[in-house]
Amino acid sequence: PEVAAQALKAGAVDYVSKPFSPSEIVEKVNEALSSRESPQKLTRRVEQLLKEGKKEQAEKVARKILANFPSRPEGHYCMGLILEDVNKELASRHYRVSLILDPGFKPAAERLKKLG
Structure with a gap:
């Protein structure tokens, strides 16, 4: 939880907890890319x-x-x-x-x- 909080403060959009599947990673990346304009x-x-x-x-x-x-x-x-x-x-x-x-x-x- 502490590392996740630090990552979010540093600009991370989301985080994934272990264990995770490849499809979950793809989903999170796609969400992050579509939710923020460059x-x-x-x-x-x-x-x-x-x-x-x-x-x-x-x-x-x-x-x-x-x-x-x-x-x-x-x-x-x-x-x-x-x-x-x-x-x-x-x-x-x-x-x-x-x-x-x-x-x-x-x-x-x-x-x-x-x-x-």
């Missing part, structure tokens, strides 16, 4: 919402990315996009966090370069 897909949604001027909705999606994928760069990248027009310094910080999480995350590097 951070890339959610990032595209944020970008689209911002193009449509729906900043509040974009922020909700960005917060969802941060909550569901805390160790991924996309959430901070999206927060940077949202904040660019109101607080460039805070936007820059989010882009830098994205690059700390993934030094090769080009979208954040490009936006950071644009901000100077």
Whole structure:
């Protein structure tokens, strides 16, 4: 139970207790894959919402990315996009966090370069 709790805190979606069957593993993996949208897909949604001027909705999606994928760069990248027009310094910080999480995350590097 303690290991399962730690795994769930670290981002695991579910766990399987021993003994388990191969079909149970396949079922759990399929459930996990279908129940969560990828951070890339959610990032595209944020970008689209911002193009449509729906900043509040974009922020909700960005917060969802941060909550569901805390160790991924996309959430901070999206927060940077949202904040660019109101607080460039805070936007820059989010882009830098994205690059700390993934030094090769080009979208954040490009936006950071644009901000100077």
